[in-house]
Amino acid sequence: MKKTVLITGVSGGIGKELADLFARDGYNLVLVARNEAKLQEMSKAYEQQYGTHSIVIPKDVSVAGVPQAIYLELKEKGIIVDYLINNAGFGLYGKFVETDGEQETNMIDVNIKALTMMTKLFVPDMVTRGQGGIMNVASLVGFFPGPMMSVYYASKAYVLSFTEALENELSGTGVTVTALCPGVTATGFVDRSGMGASKMIQNGSIMKSDEVARIGYRGFLRGDTIIIPGARNRFLAFTPRLLPRKWITRIVRSMQDRANH
Numbered sequence: 001m002k003k004t005v006l007i008t009g010v011s012g013g014i015g016k017e018l019a020d021l022f023a024r025d026g027y028n029l030v031l032v033a034r035n036e037a038k039l040q041e042m043s044k045a046y047e048q049q050y051g052t053h054s055i056v057i058p059k060d061v062s063v064a065g066v067p068q069a070i071y072l073e074l075k076e077k078g079i080i081v082d083y084l085i086n087n088a089g090f091g092l093y094g095k096f097v098e099t100d101g102e103q104e105t106n107m108i109d110v111n112i113k114a115l116t117m118m119t120k121l122f123v124p125d126m127v128t129r130g131q132g133g134i135m136n137v138a139s140l141v142g143f144f145p146g147p148m149m150s151v152y153y154a155s156k157a158y159v160l161s162f163t164e165a166l167e168n169e170l171s172g173t174g175v176t177v178t179a180l181c182p183g184v185t186a187t188g189f190v191d192r193s194g195m196g197a198s199k200m201i202q203n204g205s206i207m208k209s210d211e212v213a214r215i216g217y218r219g220f221l222r223g224d225t226i227i228i229p230g231a232r233n234r235f236l237a238f239t240p241r242l243l244p245r246k247w248i249t250r251i252v253r254s255m256q257d258r259a260n261h
Contacts, residue, residue, distance in 0.1 A: 134175070136179050137159075
Protein backbone atom coordinates (compact mmCIF):
# COMPACT_ATOMS: atom_id res chain seq x y z
CA MET A 1 0.00 0.00 0.00
CA LYS A 2 1.33 3.42 -0.95
CA LYS A 3 1.54 5.83 1.96
CA THR A 4 -0.15 9.24 1.82
CA VAL A 5 1.39 12.50 2.97
CA LEU A 6 -0.52 15.75 3.54
CA ILE A 7 1.51 18.95 3.13
CA THR A 8 0.23 22.46 3.90
CA GLY A 9 1.65 25.60 2.27
CA VAL A 10 2.81 23.35 -0.53
CA SER A 11 2.76 25.74 -3.51
CA GLY A 12 6.32 27.07 -3.08
CA GLY A 13 9.57 27.03 -1.11
CA ILE A 14 10.36 24.19 1.29
CA GLY A 15 6.80 22.81 1.08
CA LYS A 16 7.03 22.40 -2.71
CA GLU A 17 10.51 20.83 -2.47
CA LEU A 18 9.26 18.33 0.14
CA ALA A 19 6.28 17.45 -2.06
CA ASP A 20 8.68 16.82 -4.98
CA LEU A 21 10.71 14.40 -2.82
CA PHE A 22 7.69 12.48 -1.55
CA ALA A 23 6.21 12.27 -5.08
CA ARG A 24 9.51 11.06 -6.53
CA ASP A 25 9.60 8.25 -3.97
CA GLY A 26 6.08 7.12 -4.84
CA TYR A 27 3.99 8.58 -2.01
CA ASN A 28 0.44 9.73 -2.69
CA LEU A 29 -0.10 13.37 -1.78
CA VAL A 30 -2.71 15.68 -0.33
CA LEU A 31 -1.69 19.14 -1.51
CA VAL A 32 -3.04 22.02 0.58
CA ALA A 33 -2.48 25.71 -0.26
CA ARG A 34 -4.49 28.70 -1.44
CA ASN A 35 -3.24 28.69 -5.04
CA GLU A 36 -5.47 26.20 -6.89
CA ALA A 37 -3.81 26.62 -10.30
CA LYS A 38 -0.38 25.85 -8.83
CA LEU A 39 -1.72 22.78 -6.99
CA GLN A 40 -3.37 21.41 -10.15
CA GLU A 41 -0.13 21.93 -12.06
CA MET A 42 1.86 20.05 -9.38
CA SER A 43 -0.69 17.23 -9.24
CA LYS A 44 -0.54 16.75 -13.01
CA ALA A 45 3.27 16.81 -13.07
CA TYR A 46 3.52 14.20 -10.29
CA GLU A 47 1.02 11.95 -12.05
CA GLN A 48 2.93 12.15 -15.34
CA GLN A 49 6.46 11.89 -13.92
CA TYR A 50 6.00 9.43 -11.07
CA GLY A 51 2.54 7.88 -11.43
CA THR A 52 1.68 9.44 -8.09
CA HIS A 53 -1.91 10.27 -7.18
CA SER A 54 -2.57 13.69 -5.58
CA ILE A 55 -5.63 15.24 -4.01
CA VAL A 56 -5.79 19.01 -4.38
CA ILE A 57 -7.34 21.07 -1.56
CA PRO A 58 -7.19 24.80 -2.39
CA LYS A 59 -7.94 26.13 1.09
CA ASP A 60 -6.41 28.53 3.61
CA VAL A 61 -5.71 26.50 6.77
CA SER A 62 -5.76 29.64 8.92
CA VAL A 63 -9.48 30.20 8.32
CA ALA A 64 -11.68 28.94 11.17
CA GLY A 65 -13.16 25.53 10.43
CA VAL A 66 -10.89 24.76 7.45
CA PRO A 67 -8.69 22.14 9.21
CA GLN A 68 -11.87 20.31 10.29
CA ALA A 69 -13.26 20.54 6.73
CA ILE A 70 -10.02 19.06 5.31
CA TYR A 71 -10.07 16.23 7.87
CA LEU A 72 -13.73 15.39 7.13
CA GLU A 73 -13.26 15.54 3.35
CA LEU A 74 -10.42 13.01 3.54
CA LYS A 75 -12.36 10.81 5.98
CA GLU A 76 -15.32 10.75 3.57
CA LYS A 77 -13.02 9.76 0.70
CA GLY A 78 -11.53 6.99 2.84
CA ILE A 79 -8.03 8.49 2.63
CA ILE A 80 -5.66 7.59 5.44
CA VAL A 81 -3.03 10.27 6.11
CA ASP A 82 0.19 8.52 7.13
CA TYR A 83 2.32 11.65 7.34
CA LEU A 84 1.34 15.25 8.10
CA ILE A 85 3.72 18.08 7.16
CA ASN A 86 2.66 21.39 8.75
CA ASN A 87 4.64 23.71 6.50
CA ALA A 88 2.31 26.72 6.00
CA GLY A 89 3.67 29.85 7.67
CA PHE A 90 4.86 33.41 7.09
CA GLY A 91 6.71 36.23 8.86
CA LEU A 92 6.51 39.99 9.25
CA TYR A 93 9.46 42.35 9.60
CA GLY A 94 9.46 45.60 11.59
CA LYS A 95 9.07 47.05 15.07
CA PHE A 96 6.03 45.73 16.93
CA VAL A 97 4.66 49.26 17.52
CA GLU A 98 4.72 49.90 13.75
CA THR A 99 3.68 46.57 12.22
CA ASP A 100 0.15 45.74 11.09
CA GLY A 101 -1.84 44.05 13.87
CA GLU A 102 -4.15 42.25 11.47
CA GLN A 103 -1.21 40.67 9.65
CA GLU A 104 0.26 39.60 12.99
CA THR A 105 -3.00 38.02 14.12
CA ASN A 106 -3.20 36.21 10.78
CA MET A 107 0.39 35.03 11.29
CA ILE A 108 -0.55 33.54 14.66
CA ASP A 109 -3.54 31.86 13.00
CA VAL A 110 -1.31 30.27 10.34
CA ASN A 111 1.91 29.56 12.26
CA ILE A 112 0.33 28.42 15.55
CA LYS A 113 -3.42 27.87 15.44
CA ALA A 114 -3.70 26.01 12.11
CA LEU A 115 -0.63 23.87 12.86
CA THR A 116 -2.02 22.90 16.27
CA MET A 117 -5.48 22.15 14.90
CA MET A 118 -4.22 20.04 11.99
CA THR A 119 -2.08 18.03 14.40
CA LYS A 120 -4.99 17.65 16.83
CA LEU A 121 -7.21 16.23 14.10
CA PHE A 122 -4.81 13.80 12.42
CA VAL A 123 -2.68 12.49 15.31
CA PRO A 124 -5.33 10.39 17.12
CA ASP A 125 -5.89 8.23 14.01
CA MET A 126 -2.13 7.70 13.66
CA VAL A 127 -1.88 6.64 17.30
CA THR A 128 -4.82 4.23 16.84
CA ARG A 129 -3.06 2.66 13.82
CA GLY A 130 0.25 2.56 15.71
CA GLN A 131 2.17 4.33 12.94
CA GLY A 132 2.60 7.73 11.35
CA GLY A 133 4.62 10.91 11.49
CA ILE A 134 4.20 14.66 11.91
CA MET A 135 6.72 17.20 10.70
CA ASN A 136 6.26 20.78 11.87
CA VAL A 137 8.32 23.32 9.96
CA ALA A 138 9.70 25.50 12.76
CA SER A 139 12.81 27.62 12.30
CA LEU A 140 16.25 28.29 13.69
CA VAL A 141 14.72 31.50 15.06
CA GLY A 142 12.60 29.39 17.43
CA PHE A 143 15.69 29.17 19.66
CA PHE A 144 15.92 32.98 20.01
CA PRO A 145 13.95 36.07 21.01
CA GLY A 146 13.66 38.22 17.88
CA PRO A 147 13.51 42.01 18.02
CA MET A 148 12.22 43.42 14.68
CA MET A 149 10.27 40.17 14.09
CA SER A 150 9.01 39.59 17.64
CA VAL A 151 5.76 37.77 16.83
CA TYR A 152 7.29 35.57 14.12
CA TYR A 153 10.18 34.42 16.35
CA ALA A 154 7.73 33.77 19.19
CA SER A 155 5.45 31.75 16.89
CA LYS A 156 8.35 29.51 15.88
CA ALA A 157 9.40 29.11 19.54
CA TYR A 158 5.86 27.79 20.12
CA VAL A 159 6.19 25.32 17.23
CA LEU A 160 9.54 24.05 18.54
CA SER A 161 8.34 23.68 22.14
CA PHE A 162 5.04 22.08 21.10
CA THR A 163 6.83 19.58 18.84
CA GLU A 164 9.32 18.50 21.52
CA ALA A 165 6.55 18.05 24.10
CA LEU A 166 4.34 16.09 21.70
CA GLU A 167 7.25 13.85 20.69
CA ASN A 168 7.68 12.96 24.36
CA GLU A 169 3.97 12.24 24.83
CA LEU A 170 3.80 10.03 21.73
CA SER A 171 6.98 8.09 22.49
CA GLY A 172 6.27 4.37 22.09
CA THR A 173 3.09 4.86 20.03
CA GLY A 174 4.76 4.32 16.64
CA VAL A 175 4.13 7.97 15.70
CA THR A 176 7.18 10.20 15.21
CA VAL A 177 7.15 13.98 15.71
CA THR A 178 9.76 16.18 14.06
CA ALA A 179 10.61 19.89 14.04
CA LEU A 180 12.48 21.09 10.96
CA CYS A 181 14.42 24.22 11.98
CA PRO A 182 16.02 25.81 8.92
CA GLY A 183 18.03 29.01 9.05
CA VAL A 184 17.59 31.69 6.39
CA THR A 185 16.46 29.89 3.23
CA ALA A 186 16.03 31.10 -0.34
CA THR A 187 12.22 31.10 -0.65
CA GLY A 188 9.47 33.68 -1.19
CA PHE A 189 9.38 34.08 2.61
CA VAL A 190 12.01 36.84 2.67
CA ASP A 191 10.08 38.95 0.16
CA ARG A 192 6.72 38.43 1.85
CA SER A 193 8.01 39.20 5.36
CA GLY A 194 9.88 42.33 4.27
CA MET A 195 13.06 41.20 6.02
CA GLY A 196 15.14 41.58 2.86
CA ALA A 197 16.21 44.95 4.28
CA SER A 198 17.83 43.41 7.36
CA LYS A 199 21.58 42.89 7.84
CA MET A 200 20.90 39.19 8.43
CA ILE A 201 19.73 38.78 4.82
CA GLN A 202 22.19 41.26 3.28
CA ASN A 203 25.22 39.68 4.96
CA GLY A 204 24.10 36.18 5.88
CA SER A 205 24.65 32.81 4.23
CA ILE A 206 21.42 31.55 2.68
CA MET A 207 20.70 27.87 2.08
CA LYS A 208 18.75 26.70 -0.96
CA SER A 209 15.24 25.39 -0.28
CA ASP A 210 15.86 22.07 -2.07
CA GLU A 211 18.89 21.40 0.16
CA VAL A 212 16.88 22.20 3.33
CA ALA A 213 14.03 19.96 2.12
CA ARG A 214 16.40 17.06 1.36
CA ILE A 215 17.96 17.18 4.83
CA GLY A 216 14.50 17.53 6.42
CA TYR A 217 13.07 14.68 4.36
CA ARG A 218 15.81 12.23 5.30
CA GLY A 219 15.72 13.19 8.98
CA PHE A 220 11.93 12.96 9.11
CA LEU A 221 11.85 9.45 7.64
CA ARG A 222 14.56 8.46 10.17
CA GLY A 223 12.32 9.75 12.97
CA ASP A 224 14.63 12.56 14.16
CA THR A 225 13.01 14.98 16.62
CA ILE A 226 14.90 18.19 15.76
CA ILE A 227 16.52 18.78 12.39
CA ILE A 228 18.71 21.86 11.92
CA PRO A 229 20.11 21.94 8.36
CA GLY A 230 23.68 23.28 8.07
CA ALA A 231 26.62 23.11 10.50
CA ARG A 232 26.62 26.91 11.00
CA ASN A 233 22.94 26.84 11.93
CA ARG A 234 23.48 23.98 14.38
CA PHE A 235 26.20 26.03 16.06
CA LEU A 236 23.96 29.11 16.20
CA ALA A 237 21.14 27.08 17.80
CA PHE A 238 23.55 26.11 20.57
CA THR A 239 24.67 29.69 21.41
CA PRO A 240 21.65 30.67 23.57
CA ARG A 241 22.86 28.07 26.12
CA LEU A 242 26.21 29.81 26.40
CA LEU A 243 25.30 33.48 26.73
CA PRO A 244 22.92 35.52 28.92
CA ARG A 245 19.48 36.02 27.34
CA LYS A 246 19.89 39.81 27.28
CA TRP A 247 23.06 39.46 25.22
CA ILE A 248 21.41 37.04 22.81
CA THR A 249 18.50 39.46 22.32
CA ARG A 250 20.91 42.33 21.61
CA ILE A 251 22.91 40.23 19.14
CA VAL A 252 19.74 39.25 17.26
CA ARG A 253 18.65 42.88 17.21
CA SER A 254 21.97 43.97 15.70
CA MET A 255 21.60 41.30 12.99
CA GLN A 256 17.94 42.12 12.32
CA ASP A 257 18.36 45.90 12.07
CA ARG A 258 18.05 47.43 8.63
CA ALA A 259 21.26 47.38 6.62
CA ASN A 260 22.64 50.83 5.79
CA HIS A 261 23.25 51.42 2.12
